[in-house]
Amino acid sequence: MSTITNIRQAVPDRDDLAEDGGSSIYERLRDDIIHGRVKANERLKVAELASRMGTSTNPVREALQQLRGEGFVIMTPNRGARVRPIDEEFVRDICEIEVLIEPALTRWFVGIVTKSDIEELERLQEEIEALNFGDEMKHSNLDLQFHRLMYDRHYNRHAVDLWVRHRHILWAISRGFPTSLSRQANVLEEHRELIACIRNQDVEGAARAIGRHVEGSGRHIIERMRLDKRHG
Amino acid sequence: MSTITNIRQAVPDRDDLAEDGGSSIYERLRDDIIHGRVKANERLKVAELASRMGTSTNPVREALQQLRGEGFVIMTPNRGARVRPIDEEFVRDICEIEVLIEPALTRWFVGIVTKSDIEELERLQEEIEALNFGDEMKHSNLDLQFHRLMYDRHYNRHAVDLWVRHRHILWAISRGFPTSLSRQANVLEEHRELIACIRNQDVEGAARAIGRHVEGSGRHIIERMRLDKRHG
DNA sequence: GATTGACAAATAATGTACGATCTGAAAGTT
DNA sequence: AACTTTCAGATCGTACATTATTTGTCAATC
Incomplete structure (x- = not known):
């Protein structure tokens, strides 16, 4: 029978050294x-997923329910779960929402910002520029700190949670994709203008500024997805 | 195209008499x-929940996972689930997000609206005014149809889903709460202005107009929550 | 004598196994 | 050809085992 061939296999031989390795069933499914x-x-x-993951069915079922709650899978009673397509439209939809939310969060931040906040932003920005996209992981972390400094203290926890989740998804999608030189320059420029x-x-x-930043980021991810799809 | 009435369990069953029958574990937990x-x-x-619901533990676990995905409960590994507080702040947060999203959806609708759409809106509005908040359930359904007509065809399914979920939550919170005469008048006025x-x-x-509509609705719900808390 | 630390018992979450029930589709019947 | 029956495959619910955490007790120390 035809099976799902693209899902990551359970780690075959390396057991217990990396325990769960921080990758739970949920995370692996979501990543897939x-x-x-x-x-x-x-x-x-x-x-099928259970045998592939090397566990029994129960953890898989619970992971699927969680993913259902987050909208990644669609479940119908007695008929199981289906994958919700994660395509360019999905990215566009998320970014459009962020284009609405992030400027609102930013406006509030401008109203409560202190001198030391600005200094911290500048320090992070200097680090980002010094790194110059040399290490994708480090850059991502710095960029996260940069924006987190702006949003973390906001009173609307729900909006911030939404931002965190969206950012997480976008980061997962674009991980491994290279950042074009043009986009790199724009990111730095947008950050500088934002600080100013x-x-x-x-x-x-x-x-x-933050609106342009989000929009540019989304456009870049979509372009990379298209290239990735074309060249495999 | 198939029917749009794909609402899951749209029938509001009020039978609390049967402990095991009727609504699902998930819905009962979420409602609680x-x-x-x-x-x-x-x-x-x-x-504990399992015995209370009259089932075994597995359905409860899966319901909790789904609620976790939706943000209603917070789970920590090996330490179980805790209730996320649903308070006035929560309502305010949701409404603030909707104040950002719904105007954007509405702007798009104005750009694609047809003559027959407007006629349908006016027909629904007439029904709403004729009902005059006589039946909470019927009013809620009409109001849902009114706004759904505006949003349902939007290309950003993610934003629309978010709206649906938020509306669902707000409706569940405010169900049973009476609508003040002042708010009733404002609702009708806002709808009329929106149509105009x-x-x-x-x-x-x-x-x-839609921004004011959402904001007023949120304020009204919060006021009712305060009254409800005070008087038991 | 009060506090702290270790250790054991209770409690609860997580994982495994299996039977019951439902679905979808291919067989067989009129 | 349309309807009914049958059956494999998958989901859903129940029961149980395992593992982790919390709690309670008691002795040792300050």
Whole structure:
């Protein structure tokens, strides 16, 4: 019978050294969906996934339920789970929402920012520029710290959670993709302009800057997805 | 195209008499959390819930995982699930997000609206005014149809899903709460103005109208929550 | 005598196994 | 050809085993 061939196999021989390795069933499944290793609308059979993951069915079922809650799989009673397609539209949809949310978060930040906050932003930005996209992981971490400094203290926890989740998804999608030189330059420029607006207490300017930042990021990811799809 | 009435369990069954029958574990748990029948940060023990629901532990675990995915419970490894507090802040947070999203959806709708759409909106509005908040359930359904007509065809399915979920939560919270006369008048007025702006192709006016609509709705719910808390 | 630390028992979460029930589709019947 | 029956495959629910955490007790130390 035809089976899902693209899902990551359970680690065959290296047992117990890396324990779970931090990758739970949930994370592996989510990663497979986000990276398109399982086709859109493909059926996810619990028994099959369980044997593939090397566990029994129960953990798989619970992981699927969690993914259902997050909207990554669609479940119908007595008929199991299907993959929700993670395509360019999905990225576009997320980014469009962020284009609405992040400027709002940023406006608030401009209103409560302190001198030391700005200094910290500048310090992070210097680190980012010094690194110059040399290490994808480090850059991602610095960039996360940069934006987290702006959003973490916001009173609307729900909005911030949404941002965190969206960022997580986008990061998972774009991990491994190279960043074009053009996009690199734009990222640095957008960050610098953002800092300048914040320092000048230019609320609307900061909002516009972050809006462009999000939009550019989304466009870049979509372009990379297209290239990736074409060249395998 | 197949029927759009794909609403899961849209039938509001009010039979609380049968302990095991009727609604699913998931819905009962979610309802308990949203309505504050379980205290904030209270620990949710699977065995206890299972015996209370009259089932074994597995369905409860899966329901909890789904709720975790939706953000209603917080789970920590080997330490179980805790209730996420559903309070006034939560409502405010949701409404603030909707104040950002719904105007964007509305702007798009103004751009694609047809004559028959406007006629349908007006027909629904007439029904709403004729009903005049006589039946909470019917009003809620009509209001849902009203806004669904505007949003359902939007290309950003993710944003629409978010709206649906938020609306669902707010509806569950405010169910049973009476609507003040003042709020009733405002709702009708806001709908009328919204329709007028749409007919006149006044994009920004429509966006402002829906923004006020959402904001007023949120404020009303929060006020009712305060009253409810005070008087038991 | 009160506090702290270790150790044991209880409690609860997590994982495994299996039977019951439902679905989908291919067989067989009119 | 349409309807019914049958059956394999998958989901869903129950029971149990395992593992981790919390709690309670008691002795040792300050």
